[in-house]
Each structure stands twice: as C-alpha cells, then as structure tokens.
Amino acid sequence: KHTANNSIGIDPGFKYLLTLSDGTKIEHPRELEVSAKRLGKAQRGRRKKLTARLHERISNRRKDRNHKLSRHLVSENELIVFSADRHKAVARKFGKSVASSGHAQLRQMLAYKSTQSGRRYVEVNPAFSTKTCSACGCLSGPSGFSGLVVRQWVCLDCGAEHDRDLNAAINTLIAGLGQSHEGGLRHVV
Numbered sequence: 001k002h003t004a005n006n007s008i009g010i011d012p013g014f015k016y017l018l019t020l021s022d023g024t025k026i027e028h029p030r031e032l033e034v035s036a037k038r039l040g041k042a043q044r045g046r047r048k049k050l051t052a053r054l055h056e057r058i059s060n061r062r063k064d065r066n067h068k069l070s071r072h073l074v075s076e077n078e079l080i081v082f083s084a085d086r087h088k089a090v091a092r093k094f095g096k097s098v099a100s101s102g103h104a105q106l107r108q109m110l111a112y113k114s115t116q117s118g119r120r121y122v123e124v125n126p127a128f129s130t131k132t133c134s135a136c137g138c139l140s141g142p143s144g145f146s147g148l149v150v151r152q153w154v155c156l157d158c159g160a161e162h163d164r165d166l167n168a169a170i171n172t173l174i175a176g177l178g179q180s181h182e183g184g185l186r187h188v189v
Contacts, residue, residue, distance in 0.1 A: 007079040009173025011129065011165050012103045018069075019165035021173040026069070031061045032100035062102045070109035074117050080110055081176025083168065084123035093145075124175040126168070134170040135160040141167070 009021035017028040035058055042050040073080055084107070107123065114121035131141030133155040140157060141164070142150035151164050 005078040006076060007081070007173060007177070008073065008077045009081045009083075009169045009171070009176060010073075011083050011126075011169040011172055012085055012101065012106075013165055014101060016165065017101060019169045021166070021169040023166060025165070028101065029061075029065060030100065031058050031065075058100075062100070063105065066102055066106045066109055070106060070113050073110060074113045074119055077119065079120045079122070079176065080114060081122045081124055081173050082107055082110060083126040083129055083172040085126050122176045124172055126172070129168040129171040129175070130164055132167075132171050133158060133160055133162065134167050134174065 006022075011019045013019055014028065016025040018026040020026070035054055039051065039054045039058075042054060085103070111121050113119075128139060131143045131147070132139055133141065136155060136158040138155055138157040140155050141147075141153050141162065152161065153164065154161050
C-alpha cells in the first residue's frame, strides 16, 4: 500500500544502518553483537547445533528487519536512490560490522519490492558523495580513510555546515535525479 509519493536518497553506514536524505538516521540494531557472547560460548564449547541455531536466529532477525524496512521505504517513496557502496572492499578493512549490516540483502529487497509496487529504484555510484558539498557542488569535504573520523565539516566555498552521512544521502538523491555530473547511474529498475 502506498502512503506517500516522496523521493529519498539513502546512504548506508555502519554507525547508523542508513541515513536518509530527509535527515532520518536509522539506528543499527547490531543483531550479531547482541548475540556475540552467547555465540562465542557455544563455539568454544563445540556445541555445533546451538551455534547453528544462533547463527540462524541472527540471520532471521536481519532478514526480518530488512523486510520491514524495505516495505516501509517502498510504501512511502516513489523514487528510492541507494548509494551502491562496494561492501566487499569495505569488509576487508572493517570486518564483521559490514557483514552484520545486511546492506546487500536490503538492496535486493528494495529492488524487487519497488518493481512489484510500480516504484523506481536506482543505485548510484558513491564516488565523491561524502566530500561534495550538497549546497554548491564543491569538492571540499574530508576524504580517504583518515577522513572517516570527520563526521561534521564546513564547505570551503559556500560555508554550509554538513553532517557527513546526511550530505552523502542528499548527494545520492541528487545523482539519482540525474542532476549531478559526479559518478552516474549504475542500475535502474
């Protein structure tokens, strides 16, 4: 059921699960971290059936969360633009927190639910989305792995203050609407 006809840009993250271009930040429920103590105990005790059951529960919680979230996003938005980060490359650097987020699964669910609901789902290249000012387009934000710790920054050209994740979500929406010369569209459903 459609409740609204908005357009939304989505920036996936690991501190917050998702940051939306309307300013909403969706908390990461951290299903894996919540169960880590009990899972570790089962693995050290070589209890294979309990370990398998705990892994299945974690997976089911993540899948349930992604189903509910994708249904909510599709029902409220006519256009959904997702920043298609390379999670395999990021996973080599940051490990379990990337896998526990389930962004790839969420992207798949958004794609097929958008198609079934007559909505548009677009994935855009995330290049320069965090360091491009969403107000003026200047490339003045923090960059590289050392820039990941910088969460708030000010544009050197126009003086606009930015939250790193919100700015990336807004730039993702701008790219999805075809108004950006940075990156470009990767996949349209």
